[in-house]
Amino acid sequence: MTPPSDTLNQRLRLARDRLATGLITAGGIGVLLAVLAIAVFLLWETLPLLRLGDTLALAKLTPLAWGTLKAAFYALLFAVPLALGAAMYSALFMSTRLRHRLKPTLEMMEAIPGVVVGFIAGLIIAPWVERHLAGTLLLVIGLPLSALVAGTIWHHLGTRLQRTLPLSWAGLWLVPWFVLMIALAFWVTPLLEQQLPEDDLRRFLDKQWGIDYATRNAMIVGVAMGFAVIPSIYALAEDALADVPKSLLEGAQALGATRWQALWKVALPTAGPGLFSAVMIGAGRAVGETMIVLMASGNTALFSASPFEGMRSISAAIAIELPEAAPGGLTYHLLILAALALFVFTFLVNTLAEAVRQRLRRRYRRLEGHP
Amino acid sequence: MNEDGSLPIYYNICSAMGNPFKVQATQHRTCVPFIRLLLVALLASSPGAWASNISGTLGAVGSDTMAGLMLRWGEALVTRHPDVRLQFQASGSASAPPALLAGTTRLGPMSRRMTAEEYQAFEKRYGYPPLEVKVALDALVVVVHRHNPLRQLSLAQLDAIFSTTRECGAQAPLRRWQAFSATLDWPYGKIALHGRNLASGTYGLFRQQVLCGGEFRRDISEYPGSSAVIAAVGESPGAMGYAAYNHLTPMVHPLGVAEQETQAILPTEEAIQSGRYPLSRFLYLYVNLPPDEPLPAAERAFIELILSDEGQRIARAAGFVPLSPPTLKAQELTGD
Numbered sequence: 087m088t089p090p091s092d093t094l095n096q097r098l099r100l101a102r103d104r105l106a107t108g109l110i111t112a113g114g115i116g117v118l119l120a121v122l123a124i125a126v127f128l129l130w131e132t133l134p135l136l137r138l139g140d141t142l143a144l145a146k147l148t149p150l151a152w153g154t155l156k157a158a159f160y161a162l163l164f165a166v167p168l169a170l171g172a173a174m175y176s177a178l179f180m181s182t183r184l185r186h187r188l189k190p191t192l193e194m195m196e197a198i199p200g201v202v203v204g205f206i207a208g209l210i211i212a213p214w215v216e217r218h219l220a221g222t223l224l225l226v227i228g229l230p231l232s233a234l235v236a237g238t239i240w241h242h243l244g245t246r247l248q249r250t251l252p253l254s255w256a257g258l259w260l261v262p263w264f265v266l267m268i269a270l271a272f273w274v275t276p277l278l279e280q281q282l283p284e285d286d287l288r289r290f291l292d293k294q295w296g297i298d299y300a301t302r303n304a305m306i307v308g309v310a311m312g313f314a315v316i317p318s319i320y321a322l323a324e325d326a327l328a329d330v331p332k333s334l335l336e337g338a339q340a341l342g343a344t345r346w347q348a349l350w351k352v353a354l355p356t357a358g359p360g361l362f363s364a365v366m367i368g369a370g371r372a373v374g375e376t377m378i379v380l381m382a383s384g385n386t387a388l389f390s391a392s393p394f395e396g397m398r399s400i401s402a403a404i405a406i407e408l409p410e411a412a413p414g415g416l417t418y419h420l421l422i423l424a425a426l427a428l429f430v431f432t433f434l435v436n437t438l439a440e441a442v443r444q445r446l447r448r449r450y451r452r453l454e455g456h457p
Numbered sequence: 458m459n460e461d462g463s464l465p466i467y468y469n470i471c472s473a474m475g476n477p478f479k480v481q482a483t484q485h486r487t488c489v490p491f492i493r494l495l496l497v498a499l500l501a502s503s504p505g506a507w508a509s510n511i512s513g514t515l516g517a518v519g520s521d522t523m524a525g526l527m528l529r530w531g532e533a534l535v536t537r538h539p540d541v542r543l544q545f546q547a548s549g550s551a552s553a554p555p556a557l558l559a560g561t562t563r564l565g566p567m568s569r570r571m572t573a574e575e576y577q578a579f580e581k582r583y584g585y586p587p588l589e590v591k592v593a594l595d596a597l598v599v600v601v602h603r604h605n606p607l608r609q610l611s612l613a614q615l616d617a618i619f620s621t622t623r624e625c626g627a628q629a630p631l632r633r634w635q636a637f638s639a640t641l642d643w644p645y646g647k648i649a650l651h652g653r654n655l656a657s658g659t660y661g662l663f664r665q666q667v668l669c670g671g672e673f674r675r676d677i678s679e680y681p682g683s684s685a686v687i688a689a690v691g692e693s694p695g696a697m698g699y700a701a702y703n704h705l706t707p708m709v710h711p712l713g714v715a716e717q718e719t720q721a722i723l724p725t726e727e728a729i730q731s732g733r734y735p736l737s738r739f740l741y742l743y744v745n746l747p748p749d750e751p752l753p754a755a756e757r758a759f760i761e762l763i764l765s766d767e768g769q770r771i772a773r774a775a776g777f778v779p780l781s782p783p784t785l786k787a788q789e790l791t792g793d
Contacts, residue, residue, distance in 0.1 A: 149675070209688070209692075213692040213693065216693065286645075288645075288646065289645055289646065292645075292646045292647070298646075298647050300649060300676075300678070301649065301689070301692070301693045301696070302678060302689075380681075384651075384678035384679075385654070385678055385679040385680070386675060386676045386677060386678050386679065387675050388675050388676055389675075395676070396676075396678060398679070405681075406654045406656075406679065406680075406681045407654055407655055407656045409656075411656045414548070415548060415549075417655065417656055
């Protein structure tokens with residue numbers, strides 16, 4: 087028999103649990119209702135467009151949709167290899183000590199507001215890159231190659247040197263190597279540029295292929311926005327890879343697979359959906375990101391795929407035009423339509439990513455032997 | 458002051474300050490703003506006889522170029538006369554004449570002059586013409602990088618540079634710096650174009666006066682403010698941009714603009730005020746004022762504020778050009 091004070095305690099605890107559950111449910115429903123209300127508001131505000139009967143609406147929005155996708159594409163082009171590569175390395179190769187330092191650092195990167203990244207990209211990096219175009223392009227091609235070179239050299243080092251420069255600490259001892267490579271690139275570029283008939287890469291590009299270079303362009307946006315989405319892609323991908331059941335990897339290595347083989351044949355196929363959803367979340371963020379595109383893209387509503395030309399994204403167009411658009415006017419309703427499109431797109435992408443992640447979680451549970 | 462003209466109660470509280478021994482420091486502090494408030498009220502009300510108490514709703518329908526400017530003027534009026542309520546609607550200059558005709562508003566801000574038809578329609582409906590008040594000037598500058606050797610352009614050249622339609626009659630588009638002179642070695646390549654966003658008045662004015670109403674090129678970088686345009690041009694040697702007059706910095710230099718074959722005019726405040734600089738326009742306020750009636754107090758105070766030094770300072774701060782003193786003098790409200 088339990089003393090009465092215990093049942094009272096139990097009852098109190100039960101009541102507290104119920105209250106907490108109720109509050110959380112209410113909060114969840116509130117959030118859902120708010121999302122729904124946003125959708126309804128946007129739909130409602132778009133309706134007058136039908137009455138205004140402007141057939142130009144879609145023609146005006148297509149360059150914006152193109153610009154949004156282009157910005158997201160270049161951002162992912164920059165961010166996905168870096169973030170996934172970093173995730174693979176840190177989940178499977180890196181020393182635990184370094185890994186515990188790295189994760190908070192990358193999370194701090196995510197805390198930098200978009201407007202600050204955009205400001206630096208648009209006002210400092212973009213003009214600098216315009217002045218040092220050749221060097222920057224050399225870096226873009228050269229740095230990944232130099233990493234390969236470093237890998238090859240490391241492979242041919244003696245065992246003793248390999249032990250002093252272990253693979254699990256490569257993230258640290260590669261830093262001086264990269265710094266050296268960057269210095270080399272900027273030392274070499276002027277000499278290389280002198281070999282061109284025009285003495286200047288921009289003139290050369292222009293004369294030879296008619297390639298135009300705008301100060302604020304997709305390359306700058308890609309790098310800046312890539313910088314902003316790397317942390318979220320990395321965090322999700324790293325979780326997915328680190329959660330791959332240890333039994334699988336150990337089994338593979340017990341059967342004689344190298345660590346590299348275990349990564350490619352076991353870890354990646356298992357965590358594949360997780361990596362996919364990480365990229366999707368990154369894409370969703372890149373599509374919705376406003377300030378970076380606004381400040382670094384030049385906002386030219388162009389239909390071009392060139393990385394050296396600007397673009398205009400839906401979110402940037404809304405940010406620029408809405409404060410000055412007269413409420414009730416055509417521009418206003420068009421912008422609301424654009425906002426609706428943006429909302430639907432990010433909603434779908436995020437939902438898809440979340441659904442894939444849930445399936446992955448179930449798969450891990452099955453693999454670990456819990457049905 | 459209170460409605461009956463007596464001094465407000467806080468005056469009495471603060472008069473106790475005359476005896477410093479009886480008033481504690483804390484009271485002291487609270488009294489200072491009261492006195493200041495009182496002073497402001499006295500100063501603000503001194504110039505005119507109407508000043509005792511202005512209230513009512515100040516409504517205006519018209520130009521969206523002037524939306525921000527009208528609002529700033531309105532706010533200045535409200536700080537002087539807190540009882541005035543503002544009801545401004547900005548849906549384009551073309552919306553002002555119909556609103557004046559329908560009698561929904563008495564003030565119609567317009568960024569252009571009324572056309573003859575609009576004018577006649579008003580006269581036919583009311584039997585008297587609308588009162589036209591010039592309130593400020595709006596001017597554009599075309600700027601290039603401070604080291605750029607280019608000094609002037611004609612309107613037709615500007616159209617060939619910025620538009621796809623060339624409504625003003627240029628033969629071919631101008632896309633490269635070398636098109637100005639084959640021997641020009643620097644800057645090289647395509648002209649990088651910078652400008653304002655679609656919803657801004659600057660965009661509208663440029664389109665109307667430079668493109669002859671045509672279409673802008675699509676590869677013009679658009680910025681949410683004139684200062685951003687100037688900054689972008691200032692950091693890029695191959696760039697050209699247009700912006701509102703008041704945002705010039707030493708990073709860029711403005712180009713002289715020539716109509717046809719005449720001499721190019723540099724955008725100085727004097728040239729803009731006199732109308733010699735081609736890329737400028739007056740901003741108007743049209744008032745529905747029957748000839749034998751006095752203006753309602755709120756509207757009268759509003760127009761007096763606009764034409765005052767303070768009002769013109771506000772116009773300058775909002776990115777417009779103030780009126781020249783002769784224009785201001787010619788428009789002084791007579792004592793009716």
